[in-house]
Amino acid sequence: MNVPLLDLVAQYGAIKDEVLPAMMRVVETQQFIMGPAVPQLEAEIARLSHATHGVGCASGTDALLLPLKALDLRPGDEVITTPFTFFATAGAIHNAGGTAVFVDIEPDTFNIDPAAVERAITPRTRAIMPVHLYGQMAAMERLLQIAQPRRIPIIEDACQAIGARRTIDGEWRAAGELGWVTAYSFFPSKNLGAWGDGGMIVTSDDAAAERLRRLRLHGGAKQYHHDEVGTNSRLDTLQAAVLLAKLPHLAAWSAQRREHAAYYTRAFQDVPQVTPPAVDAANEHIFHQYTIRAERRDALQAHLKQEGIGHAVYYPIPLHRQPCFAHLGYQDGRLPQAERAARAVISLPIYPELTRTQLDRVVSGIRGFYR
Ligand SMILES: Cc1ncc(COP(=O)(O)O)c(C=O)c1O
Numbered sequence: 001m002n003v004p005l006l007d008l009v010a011q012y013g014a015i016k017d018e019v020l021p022a023m024m025r026v027v028e029t030q031q032f033i034m035g036p037a038v039p040q041l042e043a044e045i046a047r048l049s050h051a052t053h054g055v056g057c058a059s060g061t062d063a064l065l066l067p068l069k070a071l072d073l074r075p076g077d078e079v080i081t082t083p084f085t086f087f088a089t090a091g092a093i094h095n096a097g098g099t100a101v102f103v104d105i106e107p108d109t110f111n112i113d114p115a116a117v118e119r120a121i122t123p124r125t126r127a128i129m130p131v132h133l134y135g136q137m138a139a140m141e142r143l144l145q146i147a148q149p150r151r152i153p154i155i156e157d158a159c160q161a162i163g164a165r166r167t168i169d170g171e172w173r174a175a176g177e178l179g180w181v182t183a184y185s186f187f188p189s190k191n192l193g194a195w196g197d198g199g200m201i202v203t204s205d206d207a208a209a210e211r212l213r214r215l216r217l218h219g220g221a222k223q224y225h226h227d228e229v230g231t232n233s234r235l236d237t238l239q240a241a242v243l244l245a246k247l248p249h250l251a252a253w254s255a256q257r258r259e260h261a262a263y264y265t266r267a268f269q270d271v272p273q274v275t276p277p278a279v280d281a282a283n284e285h286i287f288h289q290y291t292i293r294a295e296r297r298d299a300l301q302a303h304l305k306q307e308g309i310g311h312a313v314y315y316p317i318p319l320h321r322q323p324c325f326a327h328l329g330y331q332d333g334r335l336p337q338a339e340r341a342a343r344a345v346i347s348l349p350i351y352p353e354l355t356r357t358q359l360d361r362v363v364s365g366i367r368g369f370y371r
Contacts, residue, residue: 049176060185
């Protein structure tokens with residue numbers, strides 16, 4: 001039995017009777033651009049994030065790029081981020097005219113190390129960009145302690161972490177609640193995935209929301225009046241309708257992912273070559289990915305491929321070692337935790353619709369390799 005890494009068709013079968021009519025309502029009204037589903041979804045995602053405003057845009061990449069543009073970066077301005085993330089995080093910094101400053105990660109959660117962030121701050125630091133990797137929040141309270149006294153804005157890359165929460169001083173705080181602005185991606189594989197590209201920015205800063213709404217529409221609040229140069233980065237109404245129909249399922253889907261994760265973690269307890277993902281005690285993880293550290297990772301990967309068991313390495317080359325950032329001068333060994341993680345991680349199927357039989361197949365495939 002093959003187990004795919006992701007099975008969007010299984011989810012489609014379960015929800016098509018809710019999603020297709022919602023899409024058809026958009027088709028029947030022909031309101032494809034900024035139709036009513038867009039502001040409705042913006043309000044819902046802002047509420048989920050304990051934030052005031054949602055600003056839909058074309059992708060998670062743009063949800064990072066537009067706030068960085070709103071910082072009006074000048075050459076040499078620095079944005080501190082993690083090298084152990086999807087490329088878009090650092091690509092957006094570059095494309096907004098800034099310089100990415102990469103700092104190391106915590107080895108257990110794979111998230112940015114706040115102490116390393118503090119050491120990297122200079123007079124040119126214009127923002128800090130943590131990524132809530134794989135679906136668990138970075139140590140926001142420690143990042144805020146560093147950023148707030150220095151008035152450095154935090155841009156949360158929550159593209160993998162919609163609905164994730166963290167207890168801070170005894171209270172649940174949501175992804176998207178504590179940063180200056182937060183970026184979400186609705187890429188189809190995400191916990192809340194569109195049927196195409198889509199993204200959203202949330203913020204509780206009124207002025208920032210107004211500026212971001214302008215920037216996504218060619219820089220003008222009024223049609224054909226341009227206060228500044230923006231771009232076309234709207235969220236498609238059809239995608240907003242799909243997402244609104246899917247949103248009521250999000251919490252249950254993420255809970256199902258947590259159950260699968262707990263099942264794997266129990267099953268790997270007596271496999272010393274496998275280190276299951278660590279969940280910070282303060283966090284409620286949404287398990288966008290279930291990512292283990294594995295001994296002889298590359299050989300395990302070949303074995304799983306042969307066995308028909310879906311897997312992926314997120315991410316094999318940390319961003320400070322990518323050829324496009326060679327000019328930044330990071331040598332091999334400079335960020336050892338990120339480099340070590342890139343050599344050891346492998347992600348396993350974790351989508352909500354996985355059956356017990358499929359989970360067992362993944363477990364036996366891995367146990368079989370180390371036997
Ligand atoms: C951490 C992270 N940042 C940014 C992005 C970019 O999102 P998108 O693919 O919607 O542009 C993604 C997702 O692909 C991501 O996982």
